[in-house]
Amino acid sequence: MKVATITALVNALVLALCLKGLHYFHLIKWHPIGFYKKWNWFEESSKLFQWTFFIFLLFIIGLFLYMTMRYVYIIPAVFSSLLLGLLVTISLEWIALDLPLQLTSFKKLSIPFMVTVICLLRFLLETANFHQKEHTAQKQS
Template identity: 45%
Template sequence: MIYLAVTTSLFASILLTISLKLLSIFHFIKWSPVGYTKKLNILETSHWSVKWLFLLFIIFLIILLFYFAMQFVEMVPSFLTSLIIGSIVALICEWVIFDLPAELSSFKKLSIPFMVTVVITARFVFETAVFHYRAHSERNKLPYKDSVVK
């Protein structure tokens, strides 16, 4: 199970990091994904690839935590949880990045493509987590009732 979690999280983090780079290149987001280096005063003088690899590692850890948390929430549809949690994570990220006030006019500054990208990644991770959790729990079940003697 841990191998699947790490593999899924690694693939999802690579996908999300590449998507962030593309959103930044085509100006769908008005902030730099590696702008945290200036704000937090870390890795400022490092090569651009080190900044992106550090971002990839942080995204990997966050996705891995969500993977482990969401595999136990199999009763709620993954679409619903990914939509809600992905939207909340995207909103919080942009709220922190832009340092927006808590007003309705602040929603105009949020990036819809960024939110969609985060929700799609969350959907992939949550669906995979629930699928593998169900497959693992079904693997050990008998194909007949316990009361039947064969």
Template identity: 90%
Template sequence: MKIGTITSLVNALVLALCLKGLHYFNLIKWHPIGFYKKWGWFEESSKLFHWTFFIFLLFIIGLFVYMTMRYVYVIPAVFSSLLLGLFVTILLEWIALDLPLQLSSFKKLSIPFIVVVVCLLRFLLETANFHQREHTAQKVN
């Protein structure tokens, strides 16, 4: 559990930094913490609180994915991270940009965002698979 917590925390911090960088260099057309304003959450709070809460949400999601994928270690992390990452990023950008359900909407998706999420998911899933296999090997011995 300790390794999962540390891995999820590192994953959340790196993802938040990458999202801030992607927004700063205009590689994504939406703000990573723009959902606060859209949904009316914490309107009086500071940007530091917004980012801290966002990192906490990313940490919780990462920990859930880590714990879930530990038990699916039979599937290689390359395939599961690619499929899960593509699905999640396309869904997030579709929601954030309010894109219509047309084939031309795929041109508006951010490839750097997809690459960052897939790489970080691969890190998370490879770590989960490795530690589950190590745990299973120790049980056998």
């Protein structure tokens, strides 16, 4: 559980930092913590609290993914991270940018955002697969 917690925490911190960088350099057209304003959450709170809560949410999601993917280690992390990453990033950007369901909307999606999420998912899922295989090997010996 210690490895899962550390891996999910590092994943959440790096993802939050990358999202801030992508927004700063205008590689994504939406703000990473803009959902607070949209859903009327913590609007009066400081930016530090909003980012901390956002990192906490990313940590919980990462920990859930780590624990889930530990038990399906038969599926290679390359495929699962690619499919899951594409599904998540396309869905998030479609919702954040409020894009219509047209083929031309794909041109407005951020490729750096997709690559960042897929790489971090690969890190998370490969770590989960590795530790599960190591745990299984230790049990057998």
